Amino acid sequence: MELRVLWEDEYLANMQHTVIPSWYNRDGYLQSMATLIEKELVKIEKPEEVHIFFSAHGVPVAYVEEAGDPYKAEMEECVQLIMAAVKGRGIRCPHTLAYQSRVGPVEWLKPYTDVTIKELGKRGVKSLLAVPVRRFHYENADLLRGPNNCKGCSFVCEHIETLEEIDMEYRELALESGIKNWGRVPELGCEPGFISDLADAIIEALPYVGAMNVSSLEARQSLVPLGSVEQLLVTYDTLRRGLPAPVAMGEWGWTKSVETWNGRAALVTVVTLLILEVTSGEGVLHQLGILPLFH
Structure with missing residues (x-):
């Protein structure tokens, strides 16, 4: 070699x-x-x-x-x-x-x-x-x-x-x-x-x-x-236990599990805000004059 x-x-x-x-x-x-x-x-x-x-x-x-x-x-x-x-x-x-x-x-x-x-x-x-x-x-x-x-x-x-x-x-x-x-x-x-x-x-x-x-x-x-x-x-103990498998990292540096739950939380938040805007007529989108454009 x-x-x-x-x-x-x-x-x-x-x-x-x-x-x-x-x-x-x-x-x-x-x-x-x-x-x-x-x-x-x-x-x-x-x-x-x-x-x-x-x-x-x-x-x-x-x-x-x-x-x-x-x-x-x-x-x-x-x-x-x-x-x-x-x-x-x-x-x-x-x-x-x-x-x-x-x-x-x-x-x-x-x-x-x-x-x-x-x-x-x-x-x-x-x-x-x-x-x-x-x-x-x-x-x-x-x-x-x-x-x-x-x-x-x-x-x-x-x-x-x-x-x-x-x-x-x-x-x-x-x-x-x-x-x-x-x-x-x-x-x-x-x-x-x-x-x-x-x-x-x-x-x-x-x-x-x-x-x-x-x-x-x-x-x-x-x-x-x-x-x-x-x-x-x-x-590396006397039992020769293997090291844990490497944790897969996502695009933003988080683990796949964290990114999955972050995505779910973001989706729930967006849906909640939209429902609030439509039912109450108040909210960030109404204040900015964005949502009325779609009425």
């Missing part, structure tokens, strides 16, 4: 916004991953002998070593945190992290997924559970200063890297390498714990809305009054 449009489009650049750079270490994400792994393990014969194989999307080494992208360090931490959540459920399996989808002549993060699968086969691993692991990241970009080839990468639904690259290419490679049992954890999709945690992340980031539009790092501060945020948090 190209994010440079945030700065190139004048309307979007002037919108108050903030960025949640990653969610790799959030508990909702970690527990959701542990749940998916646990569900797939029981489908494999002798789950206690399974080797959990994390395969992350790779990036060029230059992004990490030259541009300072923390992607590699955060992916390694992410896997450790997921495994801690898995072990917390009584599951004891060895694991490995590798990187897939490299293209072009430049060096990408190692170890490579295809090479690692072959090595695991040579080591005698017979059961492999592939886990596509993601961490929302911005490649080669300093979001606080503006666009610089900024790309976001985090697929949480099934796509070509899982359906074709992992399910077909890597599975075939694993079987050729002597691995007998192959399984793959599905992408997060709409896993309830994950979606709920993303909603929490957005709520937590609200006090910083607008900070991205401030040019000076020292000048960045909350541009949303804390009182407004607190009011919103009250509606």
